[in-house]
Amino acid sequence: MKTYVSEQLQQIIEVLQQQQFLPADLTPRFTVERTRDKSHGDFATNLALTLAKPAGTNPRQVAEKIVALLPDKGAIKKVEIAGPGFINFFLDETWLARQVKNALDDSRLGVAQVERPQNIVIDYSSPNLAKEMHVGHLRSTIIGDAVARTLEFLGHKVIRQNHVGDWGTQFGMLLALMEERRQQGREISMELSDLESFYREAKQQFDASPDFATRARQLVVDLQSGDATCLNLWREFLDISLSHCQKLYDRLGVSLGPDAVHGESAYNDDLPQVIADLDKAGLLTEDQGAKCVFLDEFKGQDGNPLPMIVQKKDGGYLYATTDLAALRYRQKQLSAERILYFVDVRQSLHFQQLFAVARKAGFLDPATRTEHMGFGTVMGEDGKPFKTRSGKVAKLADLIDEAESRARALVAEKNPQMDASELDDIGRVVGIASIKYADLAKNRSSDYLFSFDNMISFEGDTGPYMLYAYTRVASIFRKAEVDENSLSGEIVLTEEIERELANRLIQFSEILTRVAERGTPHLLCGYLYDLASSFSSFYKNCPVLGADTETERNSRLQLCLLTARILKQGLSLLGIGTLERM
RNA sequence: GCGCCAGUAGCUCAGUUGGAUAGAGCAUGUGACUUCUAAUCACAGGGCCGAGGGUUCGAAUCCUUCCUGGCGCGCCA
Numbered sequence: 001m002k003t004y005v006s007e008q009l010q011q012i013i014e015v016l017q018q019q020q021f022l023p024a025d026l027t028p029r030f031t032v033e034r035t036r037d038k039s040h041g042d043f044a045t046n047l048a049l050t051l052a053k054p055a056g057t058n059p060r061q062v063a064e065k066i067v068a069l070l071p072d073k074g075a076i077k078k079v080e081i082a083g084p085g086f087i088n089f090f091l092d093e094t095w096l097a098r099q100v101k102n103a104l105d106d107s108r109l110g111v112a113q114v115e116r117p118q119n120i121v122i123d124y125s126s127p128n129l130a131k132e133m134h135v136g137h138l139r140s141t142i143i144g145d146a147v148a149r150t151l152e153f154l155g156h157k158v159i160r161q162n163h164v165g166d167w168g169t170q171f172g173m174l175l176a177l178m179e180e181r182r183q184q185g186r187e188i189s190m191e192l193s194d195l196e197s198f199y200r201e202a203k204q205q206f207d208a209s210p211d212f213a214t215r216a217r218q219l220v221v222d223l224q225s226g227d228a229t230c231l232n233l234w235r236e237f238l239d240i241s242l243s244h245c246q247k248l249y250d251r252l253g254v255s256l257g258p259d260a261v262h263g264e265s266a267y268n269d270d271l272p273q274v275i276a277d278l279d280k281a282g283l284l285t286e287d288q289g290a291k292c293v294f295l296d297e298f299k300g301q302d303g304n305p306l307p308m309i310v311q312k313k314d315g316g317y318l319y320a321t322t323d324l325a326a327l328r329y330r331q332k333q334l335s336a337e338r339i340l341y342f343v344d345v346r347q348s349l350h351f352q353q354l355f356a357v358a359r360k361a362g363f364l365d366p367a368t369r370t371e372h373m374g375f376g377t378v379m380g381e382d383g384k385p386f387k388t389r390s391g392k393v394a395k396l397a398d399l400i401d402e403a404e405s406r407a408r409a410l411v412a413e414k415n416p417q418m419d420a421s422e423l424d425d426i427g428r429v430v431g432i433a434s435i436k437y438a439d440l441a442k443n444r445s446s447d448y449l450f451s452f453d454n455m456i457s458f459e460g461d462t463g464p465y466m467l468y469a470y471t472r473v474a475s476i477f478r479k480a481e482v483d484e485n486s487l488s489g490e491i492v493l494t495e496e497i498e499r500e501l502a503n504r505l506i507q508f509s510e511i512l513t514r515v516a517e518r519g520t521p522h523l524l525c526g527y528l529y530d531l532a533s534s535f536s537s538f539y540k541n542c543p544v545l546g547a548d549t550e551t552e553r554n555s556r557l558q559l560c561l562l563t564a565r566i567l568k569q570g571l572s573l574l575g576i577g578t579l580e581r582m
Numbered sequence: 583g584c585g586c587c588a589g590u591a592g593c594u595c596a597g598u599u600g601g602a603u604a605g606a607g608c609a610u611g612u613g614a615c616u617u618c619u620a621a622u623c624a625c626a627g628g629g630c631c632g633a634g635g636g637u638u639c640g641a642a643u644c645c646u647u648c649c650u651g652g653c654g655c656g657c658c659a
Contacts, residue, residue: 033598036605046601049639059639083602084639128659165659264659290657300655301584312657319659346653348586376587377652414621442595445587447652449594453608458621460607461595468621476618514598526596529606540614540623560618582621 001075002043002510005032005089009047012069016055021065026054034507038496041080041088042503048085059085093499097491099506104487104562109569111509113155121159121330122148124342125249125256128165129241129263130174132195133248133396135386135450136344139375142439142575144342145254146521147373149573154516159334162256163326164245166238166263172220175233176212177202179219192240196395248396252432253575267325271317274325275310281361289313293357298349308353323354327370328363338369340519345374345445373519376447378439386450404431406456407464411582414458426582430464431456433576437463440574441525461529466571467579469532473564474580476544476557484561489554497541498559501534505562508570521574528570535563 009030016022030047048063055062063081070079077092103110124144127133152158177198181191192198205212222230242261249256275291278284283293285307292307300306310321330336341351351372358364380386388394408427412418418426438455442448458464477484493499504527511527514520544560547553568578 029600031598031601033601035602036597037602040602044602046640049601052639086602168659170658288656292656298655299584303584307656309657314657316657318657322659345587347659349654350659352586374587410621414619446595447588451594454594457608462607462621464621465607468619472619472622479618522596523598526606533606536622537624539618540620543618545618581619 001091001506002032002034004075005043005045008070009045009066012066013047013051015069016051016065022051022055028054035088038500040082040086041078042091043089044086045089046086048081048087052085063087091503093493096499096502096506097493100491100502100559100562103506103508104558104565109508109562109565110506111153111512117155117157118337119157119159119335120151120338120340121161121334121336122151122340122342123161123163123326124148124340125245125254126163126165126343127245129238129245130165130168130170131199133245134393135378135396135399136393137396138378138399138435139439139444140342140344141249141252141254141256142436143373143375143444143519143521144340145256146440146524146574147340147342147515147519149255149575150512150515150521150524153569153573154512156516159330159336160256160260161262161326161330162260164242164261164263167265167268167322169217169220171223171234171237172216172218173202173206173212174199174237175219175223175230176216177205178233178237179215180212188236189240192237195241195244248400251400252436253577255575262326264319264322267322267329270325270329271321274321274328277363278310278324278357278361283357283361284310293353295353295356295360297356298353306353308357320350320354323350324358324361324363327354327358331364331368336368338371340371340373342373342375342519345376348372348374371519373444375444379447379449381449381451383449400431400435402452403435403456404428406452407431407434410456410458415582426579429577429579430467430582433463433467433571435463436574436576437466437525440521441529443522444520463576464582466528466532466567466576467582469535470564470567470571470578471580471582472539473535473560473567476560477564478580480545480557482557487554487558487561489551489558491555491558492551493555494552495538495542497534497538498556501531501538501559501563504531504534505559505566508566512573524570524574528567528574531563531566531570535560535567 009032013022013028017024017026028047028050030045030050032043032045035041035044048059048066051062052059060081063085066087067079067081075092075095076089078090080088082088099110122144125137125141127137148158148160178188182188206216219230223234242258246258275284278293285292285294287307290309290313291311292309294305294307296305298306308320309318310324311317327339330339343351355370364370378386386394404427407430408423411426411430412423434455439448441461455462456464458468493502507527511524515524538559542556544553544556547556571578
């Protein structure tokens with residue numbers, strides 16, 4: 001609708017230019033936007049305001065000329081000139097109703113597939129396998145997943161890349177401890193069931209015992225040289241650690257599986273080649289023994305050029321090297337047209353350098369878009385990075401446990417008669433929805449405050465509210481005893497709130513496009529909240545089953561049905577499941 | 583020192599890339615359950631959009647100078 005109006009206006013500009021009312025070389029910038037205030041219609045444009053000066057007259061006069069030239073068409077019921085010269089468009093109800101009908105008849109709910117699907121690589125989650133997943137991984141995992149699902153739904157080919165940390169010196173001490181435990185006859189899988197304390201133990205021994213440290217360093221060397229027993233030990237560790245991750249993904253409803261895992265170690269063999277190619281491209285400089293790439297656009301302390309170090313003086317490689325190799329792999333092997341990184345915003349300098357160097361080195365096609373989708377830190381209620389009461393980094397598993405049990409307790413309070421197994425199920429869904437929605441609803445790039453109390457509260461803009469809205473629709477259909485697929489009849493939008501609801505319903509598509517473009521699921525959350533909130537108001541004010549006439553009942557049932565479908569689809573794109581009752 | 587980001591209601595956050603009287607939720611106050619789940623709805627109060635200057639028909643948004651906070655800046659990732 002927006003683009004339709006824009007096109008009309010564009011044509012009018014041309015007419016006005018032919019009439020020499022406007023300079024011929026003018027390309028005005030104007031917007032067509034949904035209004036906030038309903039008294040301003042459904043859409044408004046500022047076109048007349050931007051044209052007033054070039055036309056040498058006042059905005060309202062320009063507006064009148066534009067309105068006079070607007071073609072007659074069904075979609076718009078009324079046009080008004082308002083305020084300083086805005087032109088307000090009022091949508092015709094029957095047109096609105098027809099859009100709702102169309103969306104209902106469409107299995108994609110009125111959301112078209114993109115005309116040109118892209119290969120889009122998304123790097124997200126990417127935990128360090130040496131430790132257990134903690135709060136720090138939550139945002140990357142959840143936001144990245146929501147964007148992946150959205151892009152996929154729009155018809156793109158999404159290639160998920162879980163760039164796990166499965167390499168590096170820290171594995172030396174872990175393997176050393178595994179070895180020691182095995183010699184003591186202990187069962188390794190048991191020992192690794194609590195990865196966090198295993199890591200702590202290894203670190204402690206590494207710091208305390210010179211013998212242990214020496215052995216750890218030796219194991220790193222063995223690992224790098226491909227020693228078979230050492231590699232087996234390493235793989236055993238990865239297996240266990242990855243299955244920890246997978247368990248969390250499954251609990252969280254994150255669409256990452258083993259096929260997405262492509263860790264740092266996958267690029268080991270390519271690293272010398274990366275260095276050689278950088279050299280060949282004339283980008284490599286040796287500085288204080290380290291191999292660096294200097295780019296003019298990056299300045300460090302004292303205004304000196306800032307290096308990206310790709311090889312240490314001891315010959316070792318760094319994450320910059322691995323990232324370059326990964327970028328090239330994604331371009332060449334995965335044929336990426338767009339590459340998204342859901343990584344902490346604090347690494348933005350690193351990504352700027354990475355992208356710039358990769359382009360200079362020819363690792364990327366010029367047309368490929370690379371975007372660092374940075375996100376802020378999860379803060380505790382004290383305003384500092386989120387920690388447990390004991391001051392430790394909070395494990396993701398513990399966080400989920402707590403959310404689920406809090407949710408379960410609240411559900412039990414509302415439903416004293418509900419049996420335990422149903423409470424468990426609902427508690428799980430609501431708990432996960434609470435965590436995910438609270439995170440996704442916030443703007444990606446800023447820090448956000450993590451608060452169980454706020455997110456599990458069943459009031460207001462929360463996960464539970466969204467789920468509740470859905471169950472209310474579901475409940476109507478249980479009672480209505482109609483076949484959802486056989487609903488028919490006209491949709492009539494008589495009440496103001498029905499109009500509002502219909503208007504929301506047909507906005508789904510444009511919201512998804514923006515989420516996909518900018519990597520910002522909070523826009524989808526905001527939209528779904530507005531939809532749920534409009535529905536709640538509709539639910540209160542417009543009896544569905546008890547409607548006055550059969551026509552009205554059918555019409556309202558159809559509004560309910562589309563609301564339910566969009567809520568379910570929208571939440572599913574956020575990776576949030578729905579419940580039929582709660 | 584240089585660079586990046588943030589500062590909006592008591593609290594948590596939006597603000598459609600420059601538009602109309604700055605919006606939600608929580609909290610506070612009031613009203614609404616014999617009718618589809620009150621986990622809801624309706625209404626009210628609450629603001630120097632960090633401060634100053636500039637750009638223009640029009641600024642929370644763009645430029646600029648400050649203030650405050652966070653983060654980053656050579657061999658960790």
